[in-house]
Amino acid sequence: MAKREHTVRPTIFKKFTGSLHVTVLREADLTPSIVATFLSSATSNVLGLAASYGHRSVLSALVLSTKTHCLHILFATHPPKKNRNSKSRTPHDSRRLLQTSILSNPAYSKLAFDAERVSCGLYLDYELRIASLIDAESLPTNNSSRGSVACLLSVLGGPETVHQQQVMEVFDKRLRDNQEAEAVVLRAWATWRISLGESYDKLVLAVRPIHTGSLNNTVLMALAKCVRDADQLAALKPTRVKNDVAAKFSTETGQLNVTLQRYTTRLRPGDRQQIVVETSIKGRSITRHKGTVRSVEGRNASLNLAMSQKDAALAKIRKIYTVGPENATNAELARITAVLGTLTQLRTLLGHPLAHRIYLGEQKFPCDSCSELKPIIHYDGPLNDAQEKAVKHILSGHSKKSITVVQGPPGTGKTTVVAASVTSMAAMPQFIGRHGVWLIAHSNVAVKKIAEKLVDIGFRNFKLLVSHEFHFDWHEHLYRDVLEANLISSDQFPRNSLDTKTALNGSKVILCSLSMLSSPRIVTSGFTKLVPLSVVMVDEASQIEIGDYLPLFNIHGDGLKKLVFIGDDKQLAPFGQDDLGTLRSIFEVANVRKQAIFLDTQCESSISFSSRCSFAVLDRMPTPIGDFISRRVYDNRLRSQHSIQDRSSCRFVDVAQGKEVRAGHSFRNVEEANHAIRVAKRFHSQGKMYRIITPYDGQRSYIETLLKGAGIPWEDRCFNVDSFQGNEADHIIISVVRTEKVGFLSNRRRSNVMLSRCKRSMTICTSRAFVNGKASATLLGEMAAEWGNGAWLNSRDILAGQF
The missing domain is CATH 3.30.420.10 (Ribonuclease H-like superfamily/Ribonuclease H)
Known part of the structure; x- marks a missing residue:
């Protein structure tokens, strides 16, 4: 031109x-x-x-x-x-x-x-x-x-x-x-x-x-x-999100009060967003009202909305959705601040020895590493050879081991390694008196799982920091009883170091999400002063893009001596990797990845403390399933130890009439959902511990509705695959959903997560023609081919309860 x-x-x-x-x-x-x-x-x-x-x-x-x-x-x-x-x-x-x-x-x-x-x-x-x-x-x-x-x-x-x-x-x-x-x-x-x-x-x-x-x-x-x-x-990120709200609402002058029903689609205050409320009167004409979020407290939200009293009295809310980009999170703002600090040479962010290895790919070892840490294990539970090697590597004070990476396939005891490392460090007065141990993960749920493991082995001298937004009115039930005494919600963060010292009560081990470390109140309250970030252990590290660690180095890097990354690059990747293909977790950093320790035994131990210590071995996947995952995903490096040897531990249900249909930005399969509910009813009547997992939010939401209608427990029963990594259940029911296009199944990492959650049995609801045809080259298709015709049940078997 x-x-x-x-x-x-x-x-x-x-x-x-x-x-x-x-x-x-x-x-x-x-x-x-x-x-x-x-x-x-x-x-x-x-x-x-x-x-x-x-x-x-x-x-x-x-x-x-x-x-x-x-x-x-x-x-x-x-x-x-x-x-x-x-x-x-x-x-x-x-x-x-x-x-x-x-x-x-x-x-x-x-x-x-x-x-x-x-x-x-x-x-x-x-x-x-x-x-x-x-x-x-x-x-x-x-x-x-x-x-x-x-x-x-x-x-x-x-x-x-x-x-x-x-x-x-x-x-x-x-x-x-x-x-x-x-x-x-x-x-x-x-x-x-x-x-x-x-x-x-x-x-x-x-x-x-x-x-x-x-x-x-x-x-x-x-x-x-x-x-x-x-x-x-x-x-x-979507710029239009449907917000799930209860049917009942109330109005005041210029204000609409609604009850939120799902945490992931909750309304949030944001001055770059507009709220659109669609209403109808007696099921006829639809009217759209525009407004903004006034306030949100737990499940209750108030909207600034111009709606007449007459309309409010007669109208029924059909839909509420948010339009526009979210305001930046603390973590996103902290990331920008970290980059600007280096661009303006206010800080030599990438000069930190550990950051140097991660971002620049060069070995630059500090001369003052954690020499106090000695590889002496203080842990009462059993450890296999690979777990023991990982713990000793974590405890080592050698500067070349200042970054430790542990790859743990499903059920190989990653949290056991974390727990053994923490108890060992806590047993060293010369270390724990001067330094702090921070256990972090990408999600609050993953952090909670670590906390539960520590309680299981009798270690309670830790504090669990959780955001008020996540905890109040949404997930309080997850922390009641065993974790309540250890929890500090962000709305209860002390205002000064003296009050924080009282709240910590001597704890030198703190658990929180990675994003929590970007909160300014972590510093102003005195948590990081009283418990310095000397050792940081990151769980589910394969889900974290390395740029997310920039605030860690920028805000807390001065005293950072040891980084431990635990995860599995054969399971979920960082969010967005499927679309972009260029994101890196720590497992894609070559100079660090080559030193990773591989946990090779699929068998996890649990310890419960009462008046005396008792051990119970909780095998993860039945041997046939574990061996299949080992061959197809882990190059035969994963060993299985399980009392269940029978292939009947995995069954396929042929939902021949099922069809995938669009459900907003997701997918739904009504017939598959009905079959999954029939299996769930059977398990519920038998008192079995089960969970339903599915790749699509549209299907998860629909299955939850069916569970409610069936009068059986529905909360914490049905999960999206992506939110279920790190979790398990005795019996797993899977709804695949797709019948026309491979979709989700083309991602072997996510499929690996889906097929590796059971401890006793797995029931997979899907279309036989689809799995043996269009999906034959996927991990699920390979599993169906290996199990053969005898693994399939039909709809009549399910209706008759013959499974």
């Missing part, structure tokens, strides 16, 4: 009149004269900067702005190679011109929102570096959370200065291509206009600028990869 010029009339600021001259051109068409003309319009040394992003978050355009002019540069994502014999300009010449004349020119200060994203994108996609780049949201204008509408408005001069609706439209990251072209110009110009503020010169002195030219390639590439991964993950 040739260079184009046009004008734009900004409407963001209330007191601005005039127009903006915009020059649009390809990067290859950038010339010294065009650059000189643009820079001549600068009335100060500040340039506004904004970027557009295309497929997979690749930076596709850059806009630079002065008071009256904008330079809109379009990048070719795959520019042609330079022809040495040609005298004409090439994209490389233009890129060098952009670099030297503007981006790295110290005479001009650049100002941008999402400065970490812009600077990393320029390097990752085009090897361009930038100097004197100020992050607009780091300007100390107010205390609003980064990325929120309140922060945006404050940085731009306040609500009295701008038209809020236009601001939200211009800074909306979900714009279509035809809308984005003008919006990115207005973003760059609005960012430049921040420099006109009376206190700008004073504010900018408090912010360190980004100079990517002073960072070496390896460090900058590692940071850019972390930023790009976060961008792509954010793009996967």
Whole structure:
């Protein structure tokens, strides 16, 4: 395309009149004269900067702005190679011109929102570096959370200065291509206009600028990869979510009060979101009301909603859904802060020896490792050879073992390794008196499982930190009795170190989720001061993308001596890996992965304490199932020890009439659900401990409804496969759902989780024709082929109770 010029009339600021001259051109068409003309319009040394992003978050355009002019540069994502014999300009010449004349020119200060994203994108996609780049949201204008509408408005001069609706439209990251072209110009110009503020010169002195030219390639590439991964993950988040609410509701003037029914679809306060309530009167016309979340406390939510008293009295809520992106979480904000700290060289984040190994792939051992730790095991329960090796590696004070990775296939006793390591460290007064042990996982449920294991072996000298949002009114029942005395909810966090010392009561072992470590209150309450993060053990580490550890190093890295990662890269991957394929857990970091210890025996021990200690061996998978998983997933490295040797421990139910159907963004199979309920009724009548698992939320929700209708317990009975990793049950019922397309089954890691949860039996409801046909190459198809025709039951068998 040739260079184009046009004008734009900004409407963001209330007191601005005039127009903006915009020059649009390809990067290859950038010339010294065009650059000189643009820079001549600068009335100060500040340039506004904004970027557009295309497929997979690749930076596709850059806009630079002065008071009256904008330079809109379009990048070719795959520019042609330079022809040495040609005298004409090439994209490389233009890129060098952009670099030297503007981006790295110290005479001009650049100002941008999402400065970490812009600077990393320029390097990752085009090897361009930038100097004197100020992050607009780091300007100390107010205390609003980064990325929120309140922060945006404050940085731009306040609500009295701008038209809020236009601001939200211009800074909306979900714009279509035809809308984005003008919006990115207005973003760059609005960012430049921040420099006109009376206190700008004073504010900018408090912010360190980004100079990517002073960072070496390896460090900058590692940071850019972390930023790009976060961008792509954010793009996967839904911007329209159906919120499950109870049928009954109440109203007050301008307010609607509803009861939430599912934690994962709960309403959340967020100033970038709008709530839409669909109502009907006597089942007829549907009316849509728009509002915002006023407050949420447990299952109760109040909405700011304009609904007449007459409508409220007659209307019935048909649907409530949330539109728009969520506000950033503490963990996401902490990740950005960590990246900005390194880009501005405020901190040498990747200089930490342990971070160096993880992100830069280089061995850099500290000279002051945990020499106090000796590989002496203090644990009363049985350990097999692999478990003992893992525990000794964890306890070792050798600097080369400052990072320990343990791969544990299903049922091999990962939590036993954690428990034995904790009791051993707690038995060393010289260690536990000076250091702390933090046990963390991706989810609260995984953390709870570790806590239960510690209680099982008689170790109670720990504290369990749980967010109030997760605990109150939603999951309190999970912590009652055995864990209640150890729990500290975030709404009960002490306000000072003295009160925290009382709450800890001498505990030097703390359990919490990884995201909890990003909460500022962890530090301000004094938890990390009284229990330093010397040793951090991460469970279910295969589900955590390595960029999520950046806040750990940034906030708590000073005293960090030992990192232990426990998980299994043959089970669930980090969220988003199925869509992106580029995410890495610690198991994909080559220099760390090659030293992983493999737990090779599928048999877990449990210890219960009363007046005296007693042991019980709880075998995980029946031998035929365990041997199949070993052959097909673990290259025959996994050994099984189980009293059940019969293949009848796994049966297939042929639901020939079942059909997969869309259920919102998920899938449902009504006939499969009916068959699963019949099996569940039988197990319930026999007093058997069972769970139902399925790959799809639509099916899980439908099965729960059927369980309620059948009058049998439904809470904590049916799970999505992804939420059931790390869990088990005597008897597992599986509803596969799919009958036309392979879908979920194409992922062998998730299929491995689905097929490895039972301790005594597994009943799989699916279509025989589908499994033996379209799904024959999947892990499930391979299992069905190996079990053969004799493993199949038909609908009549289920109806007759013959299973």
